[in-house]
Amino acid sequence: xxxxxxxxxxxxxxxxxxxxxxxxxxxxxxxxxxxxxxxxxxxxxxxxxxxxxxxxxxxxxxxxxxxxxxxxxxxxxxxxxxxxxxxxxxxxxxxxxxxxxxxxxxxxxxxxxxxxxxxxxxxxxxxxxxxxxxxxxxxxxxxxxxxxxxxxxxxxxxxxxxxxxxxxxxxxxxxxxxxxxxxxxxxxxxxxxxxxxxxxxxxxxxxxxxxxxxxxxxxxxxxxxxxxxxxxxxxxxxxxxxxxxxxxxxxxxxxxxxxxxxxxxxxxxxxxxxxxxxxxxxxxxxxxxxxxxxxxxxxxxxxxxxxxxxxxxxxxxxxxxxxxxxxxxxxxxxxxxxxx
Amino acid sequence: xxxxxxxxxxxxxxxxxxxxxxxxxxxxxxxxxxxxxxxxxxxxxxxxxxxxxxxxxxxxxxxxxxxxxxxxxxxxxxxxxxxxxxxxxxxxxxxxxxxxxxxxxxxxxxxxxxxxxxxxxxxxxxxxxxxxxxxxxxxxxxxxxxxxxxxxxxxxxxxx
Numbered sequence: 001x002x003x004x005x006x007x008x009x010x011x012x013x014x015x016x017x018x019x020x021x022x023x024x025x026x027x028x029x030x031x032x033x034x035x036x037x038x039x040x041x042x043x044x045x046x047x048x049x050x051x052x053x054x055x056x057x058x059x060x061x062x063x064x065x066x067x068x069x070x071x072x073x074x075x076x077x078x079x080x081x082x083x084x085x086x087x088x089x090x091x092x093x094x095x096x097x098x099x100x101x102x103x104x105x106x107x108x109x110x111x112x113x114x115x116x117x118x119x120x121x122x123x124x125x126x127x128x129x130x131x132x133x134x135x136x137x138x139x140x141x142x143x144x145x146x147x148x149x150x151x152x153x154x155x156x157x158x159x160x161x162x163x164x165x166x167x168x169x170x171x172x173x174x175x176x177x178x179x180x181x182x183x184x185x186x187x188x189x190x191x192x193x194x195x196x197x198x199x200x201x202x203x204x205x206x207x208x209x210x211x212x213x214x215x216x217x218x219x220x221x222x223x224x225x226x227x228x229x230x231x232x233x234x235x236x237x238x239x240x241x242x243x244x245x246x247x248x249x250x251x252x253x254x255x256x257x258x259x260x261x262x263x264x265x266x267x268x269x270x271x272x273x274x275x276x277x278x279x280x281x282x283x284x285x286x287x288x289x290x291x292x293x294x295x296x297x298x299x300x301x302x303x304x305x306x307x308x309x310x311x312x313x314x315x316x317x318x319x320x321x322x323x324x325x326x327x328x329x330x331x332x333x334x335x336x337x338x339x340x
Numbered sequence: 341x342x343x344x345x346x347x348x349x350x351x352x353x354x355x356x357x358x359x360x361x362x363x364x365x366x367x368x369x370x371x372x373x374x375x376x377x378x379x380x381x382x383x384x385x386x387x388x389x390x391x392x393x394x395x396x397x398x399x400x401x402x403x404x405x406x407x408x409x410x411x412x413x414x415x416x417x418x419x420x421x422x423x424x425x426x427x428x429x430x431x432x433x434x435x436x437x438x439x440x441x442x443x444x445x446x447x448x449x450x451x452x453x454x455x456x457x458x459x460x461x462x463x464x465x466x467x468x469x470x471x472x473x474x475x476x477x478x479x480x481x482x483x484x485x486x487x488x489x490x491x492x493x494x495x496x497x498x499x500x
Contacts (some may be wrong), residue, residue: 001380002383003364003367004362004363004364005360006341006360006361006362007361007362008361008363009362009405009407009408011407011408032428035403035404035405035408036385036403039364039385039403040384040385040403043383043384044384054408056408057408069488081397104385104397104473105388105468105473105474106451106472106474107388107391107398107399107400107451107473108385108403108473109386109401110398110399111398111399111400111403111404156444177498183442227490232472232473233386233472233473250476336363
């Protein structure tokens with residue numbers, strides 16, 4: 001039986017409580033929200049904190065306020081179920097509701113929070129295993145070892161960003177509010193991440209993600225597509241988030257952000273730039289999808305083969321853009337698009 | 341590890357339980373309270389067999405801490421039959437043989453109960469979506485879906 005290692009649990013009622021608990025216990029403590037990512041990792045001994053500071057009892061962080069016109073503020077302790085079912089979010093930012101509703105299973109969405117999904121640990125076939133499995137094969141650098149088992153000559157960790165909501169929030173220009181010992185700051189979500197499978201968050205472990213701030217909808221149209229083996233219940237092995245601002249038949253600006261192809265969500269900047277000022281024709285979509293697949297460089301460390309995941313980047317970007325353009329969905333390949 | 345005294349409300353009754361903080365709800369239900377109807381499967385949130393209801397919502401007891409659940413209403417499969425009378429879902433599962441080894445059944449019954457409480461006449465697709473987090477490794481899901489449909493039909497007055 002896989003059991004949790006022993007720890008003391010300190011349930012915070014306010015953000016101030018949580019900061020104080022973290023100050024009191026220094027590096028021995030970790031923050032926990034829904035626990036659906038941390039507890040399995042603790043059972044596999046990826047983390048063994050002596051103190052857990054629970055955030056789910058902080059009522060002020062569990063809700064959604066605002067409107068399409070003003071933008072939304074989503075408390076970090078809001079469950080994924082609530083984000084997925086919120087009528088304002090569904091209308092204004094359907095890609096976010098879709099992404100939240102595609103995370104894991106109904107039970108885990110009732111427990112897991114959007115803050116937890118934004119901060120979810122990176123994943124790798126050689127990391128998300130029990131202690132005995134990892135010991136038998138030889139530990140990797142992300143935990144207990146000193147080499148990367150995916151790319152043995154690499155000095156860095158390539159574990160994969162596996163959040164569904166993070167690429168969408170990035171594409172929408174969301175910001176996050178972070179409270180720390182030195183006060184609070186509101187930063188663009190893309191600056192929350194680092195391109196490192198171990199140290200993947202650009203925040204200190206004692207800093208608390210308290211809120212996600214979405215801008216006014218302002219004509220934004222968005223889509224999220226997720227590749228996974230089972231339709232019911234899997235981490236993404238590719239996520240494609242697209243957000244466009246469209247005026248008439250022209251794209252004013254667009255952002256394409258890829259999930260699960262690197263240790264952080266990866267914006268396809270060159271592809272995004274191709275969209276601005278143009279009509280969303282099948283030809284443009286084919287060119288953008290081709291450009292978007294360039295920064296997609298998955299390695300052989302999640303489900304499916306990595307060449308397939310790279311190939312599917314182009315297919316999924318095509319599908320997402322065609323959906324937003326109102327063109328027939330799901331072309332079989334890029335040639336089919338180009339031939340129309 | 342010192343034990344903490346907790347008051348848990350399970351199946352409509354308050355229970356005072358002494359357990360170490362790091363024991364999951366699954367462990368406390370089974371090992372401290374003797375409620376072994378809740379099954380342990382993968383213990384990592386991947387199979388759904390340990391599902392219980394918290395305030396009517398399906399959650400995984402293998403990843404829930406009792407200390408976080410004080411004041412909440414926990415329902416396990418033992419709380420489904422009332423006064424020796426099976427819940428309509430249990431009756432339908434028994435009649436249609438919607439269990440083979442039965443290990444996933446408690447979790448599926450509770451998840452289906454939460455669905456029917458919110459949506460008394462679900463479509464087949466809505467049942468599939470609601471049960472997406474509950475794996476059955478014996479066989480297909482056809483009889484399970486049939487049984488949920490039958491229970492829904494009976495509960496809404498359409499006794500076949």
